[in-house]
Amino acid sequence: MEPIIETRNLTRRFGGLVAVNEMNLAIERGEVRGLIGPNGSGKTTLINLISGVYEPTSGDVLFNGKSIAGWSPNRIANYGLLRSFQVPRLFGSMSVMENMLIARFADFRLDYRKDYDGATEKAQQLLEMAELDPLRDKPAKILSGGQKALLQIVRGFMVDNISVYLLDEPFAGVNVVVKETIMKVIEQMRQAGVTFLLVSHEMASVRRMCSRVTVMAQGARIAEGSMEEVAANPQVIDAYLGGKK
Numbered sequence: 487m488e489p490i491i492e493t494r495n496l497t498r499r500f501g502g503l504v505a506v507n508e509m510n511l512a513i514e515r516g517e518v519r520g521l522i523g524p525n526g527s528g529k530t531t532l533i534n535l536i537s538g539v540y541e542p543t544s545g546d547v548l549f550n551g552k553s554i555a556g557w558s559p560n561r562i563a564n565y566g567l568l569r570s571f572q573v574p575r576l577f578g579s580m581s582v583m584e585n586m587l588i589a590r591f592a593d594f595r596l597d598y599r600k601d602y603d604g605a606t607e608k609a610q611q612l613l614e615m616a617e618l619d620p621l622r623d624k625p626a627k628i629l630s631g632g633q634k635a636l637l638q639i640v641r642g643f644m645v646d647n648i649s650v651y652l653l654d655e656p657f658a659g660v661n662v663v664v665k666e667t668i669m670k671v672i673e674q675m676r677q678a679g680v681t682f683l684l685v686s687h688e689m690a691s692v693r694r695m696c697s698r699v700t701v702m703a704q705g706a707r708i709a710e711g712s713m714e715e716v717a718a719n720p721q722v723i724d725a726y727l728g729g730k731k
């Protein structure tokens with residue numbers, strides 16, 4: 487079957503620095519693909535390239551077999567590919583529920599009046615899945631850092647037709663309870679048909695969530711396979727230890 491996301495020789499330079507270097511990646515539909523690698527290896531830049539935040543210097547990004555390289559982030563999101571940000575972008579004085587709804591009605595194609603009940607119901611279900619429903623009428627600013635990260639993640643599912651979700655360090659600075667909830671949400675949405683790319687330094691979580699893991703170092707893919715396979719790969723061990731010698 488055709489991969490849902492594919493990058494072909496994807497390259498991004500910043501001046502003399504090659505942040506992503508001839509990167510080839512193919513993610514199958516319904517996967518939760520892990521993406522790991524030492525600091526500065528190009529993981530976030532890869533997400534920025536796939537989601538349209540950066541334009542590639544060369545190479546291509548295919549989504550459902552179609553080139554999306556050079557598309558704007560909005561156009562890519564409307565097409566069903568979303569990304570999360572490491573720092574949650576929420577409206578602090580608006581309620582948790584309003585933060586969910588704004589994601590929906592920021593899409594100007596939707597008629598606010600027609601869609602309100604359906605959107606509220608969908609938001610309620612997602613908040614229940616995230617165990618945030620008791621806080622639905624509270625201002626978002628009172629949430630803990632972890633709850634904010636969780637809200638940002640489930641808010642993404644308010645967008646219609648989401649089929650791919652790129653998560654950049656969703657567990658960073660999140661306590662164990664919220665971490666478990668985030669993993670539960672990812673697994674439930676995977677079963678509902680969403681494909682994930684999960685960037686994380688939390689090896690235990692990646693091992694649990696991802697049957698296949700891609701390892702980047704210096705902008706390129708150096709290994710791919712199960713967590714056990716890549717963890718035993720000498721090139722991977724070297725990439726992680728190399729910077730610390």
Ligand SMILES: Nc1ncnc2c1ncn2[C@@H]1O[C@H](COP(=O)(O)OP(=O)(O)OP(=O)(O)O)[C@@H](O)[C@H]1O
Pocket residue numbers: 500503504505523524525526527528529530531532
């Ligand atoms: N906008 C930018 N301008 C210049 N250099 C950049 C830019 N974005 C990233 N880089 C550089 O590209 C390289 C890859 O960075 P990137 O943030 O993609 O790494 P990462 O794998 O996400 O690291 P981390 O695990 O620390 O989040 C780094 O050397 C970084 O300094």
Ligand SMILES: [Mg+2]
Pocket residue numbers: 529530531
């Ligand atoms: Mg990063």
